[in-house]
Amino acid sequence: MSAVRSDGRDDRRRRFAYIRWTILGLFVLAMVLNYLSRSVLGVAAPMVLSEQSISSEQYSWITSAFQIGVMFQPLVGYFLDGVGLRLGFAVCAILWSLITMAHIFAQGWLPFAGLRLALGLTEGSAQPAGQKLIAEWFPARERGFAGGVYNIGASFGAVFAPMLVAWAVLMGSWRLAFVVAGALGLVWVAAWIVWYRAPAQHRRLGEAERGHIEQGQEAELTASGKRASLAQLVRRRDLWSIALPRMLADPVWGMLSFWMPLYLMRERGFDLKQLALFAWLPFLAADLGCLFGPAVVAYLQKRGVDLVDARRWAFSLGAVLMTAMTLVGLAANPYVALALLCVGGFAHQTLSVTVITMASDLFRRDEVATVAGFAGLAGNLGILIFTLALGKLVDQVGYGPFFVILGLLDLVGAALLWTLVRKRHVPAS
Secondary structure: OOOEOOOOOEOHHHOEOOHHHHHHHHHHHHHHHHHHHHHHHHHHHHHHHHHHOOOHHHHHHHHHHHHHHHOOHHHHHHHHHHHOHHHHHHHHHHHHHHHHHHHHHOOOHHHHHHHHHHHHHHHOOHHHHHHHHHHHHOOHHHHHHHHHHHHHHHHHHHHHHHHHHHHHHHHOOOHHHHHHHHHHHHHHHHHHHHHOOOOOOOOOEOHHHHHHHHHOOOHHHOOOOOOOOHHHHHOOHHHHHHHHHHHHHOHHHHHHHHHHHHHHHHOOOOOHHHHHHHOOHHHHHHHHHHHHHHHHHHHHHHOOOOHHHHHHHHHHHHHHHHHHHHHHHHOOOHHHHHHHHHHHHHHHHHHHHHHHHHHHHHOOOOOHHHHHHHHHHHHHHHHHHHHHHHHHHHHHHOOHHHHHHHHHHHHHHHHHHHHHOOOOOOOOO
């Protein structure tokens, strides 16, 4: 039967077969812009530090300010769970875009640190929003792939950052990169407001797709009407089973995003041209990891492995691959070191998208963004601790010991994931 509007006209032209994938595609663009704007400073750091006489230790405080801001993710997630994604995420995107453009006025490390704090607070909305989106719009068996796809946006944002900064420098100033990244974010917000609605309100969602989404949702994870308080969620063991592995895993992303350009230029002799040509490769490898992790989960599920166990095995595989990072500092050839960094990027996203997606496997729809926010807090606390230690000690001991630490932390995270998670039964597809 065709849908009929109140004025009697056939409404079939208003329906699309795969609305959920257009929603995901729009969110991927948000992730690209989110990680582009946060990555610009890392690529521009060699020029910024030289121009403004900022030391390595002061730069560590700048990057740490961003991590402190992102650590408010539980509150941002609670905000998104309360007001909804359409309005809540639009507000966050507008704010981070304006703050990105404001970087052009910074003089000295303190103003940069203040801006990074504000940027982290607003950009920290991305992962909670992404988890809430896939929990609402995708059945359980598609969430791993959907989570991998939207996290590709994070990697692509970092891929484009070296190119954008190199172009901005050629045009006259690194500051132009911040203006472009912020302006693109404002354009994206307009598209989000026009197209995004929750499934229950989206007028172009057809009945067949609506049924596909609803039938694939776990009944026990449906929003209950009364939201759990933050204190109640903190007491849940499942929350810590996601948060602690995130705390151990995320320092790798901090290294790649904020410190790798400095490492390649100062320790490996790269110039700006080489940075533009090669610094994006670990993030391209990370994109492949975004797809590899869900593919491992799907492969195991088809062979009868429970969904949660399949995610744990995928995380463990990524942790084993991450041990390649221990060799970065020992590589004599700079391109071998770069290749090992690529393995690290691939391994990180293999395990990262896996553990991030578990929030939607273990928590109710009206808790997902908040739980993802708590996990993000833990992850960014890990980056903060690592960054402060690196900034304090790198000029004395070099980068080598830090690569060894990064290569081993995820093995501990895998052990925690196997120990702490209490499974909800989700049948293999």
